[in-house]
Amino acid sequence: xxxxxxxxxxxxxxxxxxxxxxxxxxxxxxxxxxxxxxxxxxxxxxxxxxxxxxxxxxxxxxxxxxxxxxxxxxxxxxxxxxxxxxxxxxxxxxxxxxxxxxxxxxxxxxxxxxxxxxxxxxxxxxxxxxxxxxxxxxxxxxxxxxxxxxxxxxxxxxxxxxxxxxxxxxxxxxxxxxxxxxxxxxxxxxxxxxxxxxxxxxxxxxxxxxxxxxxxxxxxxxxxxxxxxxxxxxxxxxx
Numbered sequence: 001x002x003x004x005x006x007x008x009x010x011x012x013x014x015x016x017x018x019x020x021x022x023x024x025x026x027x028x029x030x031x032x033x034x035x036x037x038x039x040x041x042x043x044x045x046x047x048x049x050x051x052x053x054x055x056x057x058x059x060x061x062x063x064x065x066x067x068x069x070x071x072x073x074x075x076x077x078x079x080x081x082x083x084x085x086x087x088x089x090x091x092x093x094x095x096x097x098x099x100x101x102x103x104x105x106x107x108x109x110x111x112x113x114x115x116x117x118x119x120x121x122x123x124x125x126x127x128x129x130x131x132x133x134x135x136x137x138x139x140x141x142x143x144x145x146x147x148x149x150x151x152x153x154x155x156x157x158x159x160x161x162x163x164x165x166x167x168x169x170x171x172x173x174x175x176x177x178x179x180x181x182x183x184x185x186x187x188x189x190x191x192x193x194x195x196x197x198x199x200x201x202x203x204x205x206x207x208x209x210x211x212x213x214x215x216x217x218x219x220x221x222x223x224x225x226x227x228x229x230x231x232x233x234x235x236x237x238x239x
Contacts, residue, residue, distance in 0.1 A: 055080070061161055094232050146167065190212040
């Protein structure tokens with residue numbers, strides 16, 4: 001049973017010894033409580049926690065590339081997490097070389113706004129690899145900008161996805177029957193992903209990552225789920 005204790009000498013870290021401090025009627029109170037409930041880790045809970053954990057890690061890397069391009073209400077962070085629910089879920093163990101990993105996925109969101117989404121595809125233009133969009137020069141206003149996000153999967157040591165972004169000028173792009181295309185050998189790299197964001201003033205297009213990478217698939221299997229769950233102590237039965 002929980003007890004309320006006043007003037008209790010504290011000799012340890014509150015989180016470790018199960019203490020909570022608060023004010024009641026203007027007086028400090030220390031509450032000692034111990035939960036006898038077993039820690040629940042059902043399959044559904046574990047899957048949700050794995051997606052949240054991986055999304056949170058990706059967010060940290062996305063921020064390093066520059067101010068995230070998401071609505072600030074309620075927060076850009078919460079909106080990113082919400083959009084990440086549409087992506088594949090990867091299962092990563094708590095220990096070993098995959099602990100703390102981030103994995104390149106198709107459809108990772110990089111922006112959300114009111115401008116029309118830029119359709120993009122990986123293909124060839126004049127025999128060279130290219131990122132082909134549906135943008136046309138007449139759709140671009142004088143002060144519009146195009147921001148290219150590049151995501152690179154590194155696998156030496158703990159796998160990590162590095163985000164970078166740069167401004168692309170229309171002069172760098174080639175006109176095709178489908179729209180403007182950015183030509184580069186890097187678009188043949190199957191450990192990278194890209195997203196082209198159209199920005200106009202305070203507005204931007206809603207964009208997600210396109211990639212040739214299949215590296216992530218090994219972390220989406222039932223075996224990967226069970227291995228990851230075992231590292232956290234295994235799954236518990238649904239109630």
